[in-house]
Amino acid sequence: MEYKEVQKEDFTGKKVKVLDATYEEGNPETIGTGENLGWRKNFQTRDQMLKYLKAGERYWYSKDWYGSEKKR
Amino acid sequence: MPEEKKHYSDKASIEAYENAKKDNILTVYDRAEDLRPCPIGSVGDCCKHCGMGPCRIPAPKKEGEKRKAGLCGATAETIAARNFLRMIAAGSASHSDHGRSVAEIFLAAAKGEIPGYKIKDEQKLLALALDFGINIDGKDMKTIAIEVGEKSIAQFGQQHGELLYIKKAPEKRQEIWRKMGVVPRGIDREVVEIMHRTHMGVDQDYKSLMKQGTRAALADGWGGSMLATDLQDIMFGTPVPVYAEVNLGVLKKDQVNIVIHGHEPLLSEMIVVASQDPEIKKYAVAKGATGINIAGICCTANEILMRHGIPIAGNFLQQELAITTGAIDAMVVDVQCVMQALQNVASCFHTKLITTSHQAGITGATAIPFNEHDALNSAKAILKTGIDNFPNRKNVAIPDIKSPMIAGFSHETINYLLGGSFRASYRPLNDNIINGRIRGIAGVVGCNNARTTCDTNHLTLVKELIKNDVIVLTTGCSAIGCGKEGLLTPEAAMEFAGPGLREVCETVGIPPVLHMGACVDNSRILIAATAVVKEGGLGNDISDLPAAGAAPEWMSEKAIAIGQYFVASGVYTIFGGSAFPTTGSPEFTKYLFEDMEKIYGGKWDYTNDPVEMARKMIEHIDKKRKELGIDKAKGRVLFDMADRRELA
Numbered sequence: 077m078e079y080k081e082v083q084k085e086d087f088t089g090k091k092v093k094v095l096d097a098t099y100e101e102g103n104p105e106t107i108g109t110g111e112n113l114g115w116r117k118n119f120q121t122r123d124q125m126l127k128y129l130k131a132g133e134r135y136w137y138s139k140d141w142y143g144s145e146k147k148r
Numbered sequence: 149m150p151e152e153k154k155h156y157s158d159k160a161s162i163e164a165y166e167n168a169k170k171d172n173i174l175t176v177y178d179r180a181e182d183l184r185p186c187p188i189g190s191v192g193d194c195c196k197h198c199g200m201g202p203c204r205i206p207a208p209k210k211e212g213e214k215r216k217a218g219l220c221g222a223t224a225e226t227i228a229a230r231n232f233l234r235m236i237a238a239g240s241a242s243h244s245d246h247g248r249s250v251a252e253i254f255l256a257a258a259k260g261e262i263p264g265y266k267i268k269d270e271q272k273l274l275a276l277a278l279d280f281g282i283n284i285d286g287k288d289m290k291t292i293a294i295e296v297g298e299k300s301i302a303q304f305g306q307q308h309g310e311l312l313y314i315k316k317a318p319e320k321r322q323e324i325w326r327k328m329g330v331v332p333r334g335i336d337r338e339v340v341e342i343m344h345r346t347h348m349g350v351d352q353d354y355k356s357l358m359k360q361g362t363r364a365a366l367a368d369g370w371g372g373s374m375l376a377t378d379l380q381d382i383m384f385g386t387p388v389p390v391y392a393e394v395n396l397g398v399l400k401k402d403q404v405n406i407v408i409h410g411h412e413p414l415l416s417e418m419i420v421v422a423s424q425d426p427e428i429k430k431y432a433v434a435k436g437a438t439g440i441n442i443a444g445i446c447c448t449a450n451e452i453l454m455r456h457g458i459p460i461a462g463n464f465l466q467q468e469l470a471i472t473t474g475a476i477d478a479m480v481v482d483v484q485c486v487m488q489a490l491q492n493v494a495s496c497f498h499t500k501l502i503t504t505s506h507q508a509g510i511t512g513a514t515a516i517p518f519n520e521h522d523a524l525n526s527a528k529a530i531l532k533t534g535i536d537n538f539p540n541r542k543n544v545a546i547p548d549i550k551s552p553m554i555a556g557f558s559h560e561t562i563n564y565l566l567g568g569s570f571r572a573s574y575r576p577l578n579d580n581i582i583n584g585r586i587r588g589i590a591g592v593v594g595c596n597n598a599r600t601t602c603d604t605n606h607l608t609l610v611k612e613l614i615k616n617d618v619i620v621l622t623t624g625c626s627a628i629g630c631g632k633e634g635l636l637t638p639e640a641a642m643e644f645a646g647p648g649l650r651e652v653c654e655t656v657g658i659p660p661v662l663h664m665g666a667c668v669d670n671s672r673i674l675i676a677a678t679a680v681v682k683e684g685g686l687g688n689d690i691s692d693l694p695a696a697g698a699a700p701e702w703m704s705e706k707a708i709a710i711g712q713y714f715v716a717s718g719v720y721t722i723f724g725g726s727a728f729p730t731t732g733s734p735e736f737t738k739y740l741f742e743d744m745e746k747i748y749g750g751k752w753d754y755t756n757d758p759v760e761m762a763r764k765m766i767e768h769i770d771k772k773r774k775e776l777g778i779d780k781a782k783g784r785v786l787f788d789m790a791d792r793r794e795l796a
Binding site for chain 1: 271274388564567678681687
């Protein structure tokens with residue numbers, strides 16, 4: 077990763093170089109719709125899909141969780 | 149203020165409307181000035197269900213004077229209820245017939261009978277198969293898809309039992325429906341039964357009538373609409389966040405503008421695919437254009453926006469204005485919310501109005517019936533008609549105004565965004581409602597109405613809600629209005645949201661107003677609300693949630709069906725617009741506005757003042773917070789060993 081530096085003032089008013097943000101800049105372009113299905117592309121096999129349904133959509137597809145209808 | 153300010157609130161529409169006025173082109177607001185709504189019919193006091201009438205029975209002008217009844221003796225309550233039910237029937241039929249078209253194409257696609265359509269979201273197919281009780285073990289996707297398609301189509305003609313989706317609702321809600329006897333047996337049956345019971349001389353008790361109205365509305369929300377949404381997601385992709393632009397400024401001067409208007413995405417999906425075809429692009433260039441620009445109006449626009457990021461030219465009340473830009477080479481329409489006046493406006497310009505549905509004949513328009521067995525070529529033929537028309541353009545005046553937006557918030561995506569791949573969850577939302585950062589949830593949906601300033605009720609209401617830390621879920625023309633105002637961007641949280649909601653939006657990276665799709669996709673809101681209930685901590689039913697719904701500029705019968713299925717699902721639902729269609733009968737209106745809450749936990753309400761609407765919704769949300777015991781911040785309690793022993 078390429079690090080960027082920016083100039084700022086320290087508490088004495090002296091100009092110093094500090095490390096700039098290291099996060100990846102946001103991209104406003106659509107990167108996953110239609111064919112690509114965005115995040116849903118993460119699940120390729122039936123096993124992965126069913127596992128996700130049991131965890132992520134546990135409200136309907138899992139028996140071992142604790143919500144309003146499955147109190148401890 | 150200029151006169152136009154009364155009609156449209158966004159600058160692009162004001163500019164386009166001024167241009168239309170200069171050219172003496174009459175549009176919907178001009179007609180609204182010439183034609184006032186019937187004061188008797190608009191409040192439900194006119195019965196025209198038999199040849200002895202129409203019987204108009206307005207409330208007596210003098211106090212104490214006896215109110216007239218219809219020739220058959222039908223009272224104001226019965227007449228208002230029958231009219232209300234027929235609106236529910238029409239609305240449910242519209243959404244559900246849309247669902248049927250999708251189901252038929254889905255099954256044909258699953259069998260491999262129609263090229264161009266396929267299963268894109270296998271995970272959602274598996275989920276729906278499990279919802280429908282289909283055994284998926286050892287079966288390939290094709291077999292599962294065929295079984296899902298067959299079960300889907302069977303839901304329409306089913307005569308007995310319960311619709312399959314009913315089991316997705318919170319368990320407590322299902323019990324209420326069963327106890328009241330309003331669980332839909334089949335989609336078509338409930339609509340037909342309304343038409344029978346509202347025929348002259350059948351059901352004469354408004355409470356009995358409303359039971360059937362509720363059953364038919366549930367057949368829409370938890371039936372036809374939900375099927376449309378789910379099967380479309382499987383065929384075309386479950387929406388994920390997508391960047392796009394909205395308003396008349398998305399039209400392009402140097403490109404062939406094809407505007408898609410209506411509700412069903414079956415053809416529009418193919419038009420999007422066909423517009424990428426190199427041969428079609430080359431054809432456009434040969435006619436002098438630099439390319440093809442697809443844009444949308446109304447809910448077809450929302451469908452292709454959600455899945456492809458196709459820009460939106462406008463909502464319901466902008467359909468004529470879009471043509472007056474002189475830049476639309478073809479407006480392609482299918483079903484619902486297509487004004488008959490479009491052809492008149494199109495004839496003043498070079499625009500070709502193309503009707504594609506065998507259900508929607510339009511006098512004067514070019515008919516290119518959509519053939520689903522040869523969908524891609526149907527789409528290409530439509531595009532070529534638009535391209536051929538490009539050289540016929542004369543004066544073009546496109547307002548240079550558009551706004552950015554993020555759409556694509558399906559229930560699945562919201563769940564994923566809140567938790568990620570390993571533990572997708574509504575827990576962060578529930579926690580933030582419980583801790584008070586988010587005060588509650590509001591669904592703001594529905595039409596525009598030419599009896600109010602376009603979008604103003606929606607925008608005033610939504611801004612009031614998010615200012616008060618209420619997160620807003622939106623669909624349909626309301627969502628498009630919010631997009632034009634810039635409310636569908638994460639940055640909107642900084643400008644418009646209260647401090648708690650802003651903090652949550654910044655953390656998750658979402659807008660304070662989430663675009664969930666077209667009007668059939670209100671079913672996504674039902675599912676999201678159910679997920680919030682099932683996650684726990686906010687009661688056991690949708691009616692326990694600090695949540696409310698609104699259609700601030702309602703216009704179509706579909707909105708009434710939507711309103712009733714939300715009320716029957718336990719949601720306080722408030723409408724705005726020129727009038728509420730039952731207020732001619734105070735007794736029946738009281739039943740809807742007060743008594744229904746005792747049965748379903750949800751009720752109707754009405755005001756055309758958006759600030760008052762927000763106040764009422766927030767008041768309801770606060771009432772629910774109090775009932776849940778989350779209306780006050782709890783102080784931190786330090787437990788010593790003795791306290792801990794007591795807990796054990």
